[in-house]
Amino acid sequence: MKKRVTLTFPQRTIQMPLTYRLAKDFNIAANIIRAQVAPNQVGKLVLELSGDIDQLEAAIEWMRAQEIAVSLASREIAIDEDSCVDCGLCTGVCPTEALILDPESFKLTFRRSRCVVCEQCVATCPVQAISTNF
Incomplete structure (x- = not known):
């Protein structure tokens, strides 16, 4: 099973080897989608976690016990085809190639199954045709 989560780290847990602990202690694969971590600051990390459902739940409980805020991503990307140019x-900013231009028609194609909702496309769109839905 896969779950997308956003983690917010307090300053004192920034140095924790989180992905190592998830892999070793819970047998969870963690794909880092976006990271914003700096010394002496609050850190944010967007992960796609893969593993057994019980292990995923145990890992999330463990992270919360470490005072890491865990929020499950239930959003998805929406594209207003009438506004899209x-x-x-x-x-160019889509890390999973969920957004591609058809080489023959030059029309935007969105492959939802590849999207990890990193939201990089939302900020990049010059006509605000891309947004997130809950």
């Missing part, structure tokens, strides 16, 4: 700027 098919410029392709979003395709």
Whole structure:
């Protein structure tokens, strides 16, 4: 099973080897989608966690016990096709290639199954045709 989570670390837990602990202690694979971590600051990490459902739940409980705020991602990307001008700027920032331009028609194609909701495309779209839904 897979779950997307956003983690917010207090300053004192920034140095914790989180992905190592998830793999070793819970047999969870952690794919880092976005990271914003700096010494002496609050850190944010967007992960896609993969593993057994019971192990995922145990890992989330453990992270919360470490005072790491865990929020489950239940959002998805929405594209307003009427507003989209098919410029392709979003395709350059999409880390999973969920957004591509068709090489023949030059129309934007969104492959939802590849999207990890990192939201990089939302900020990049010059006409605000991309947004997130809950």
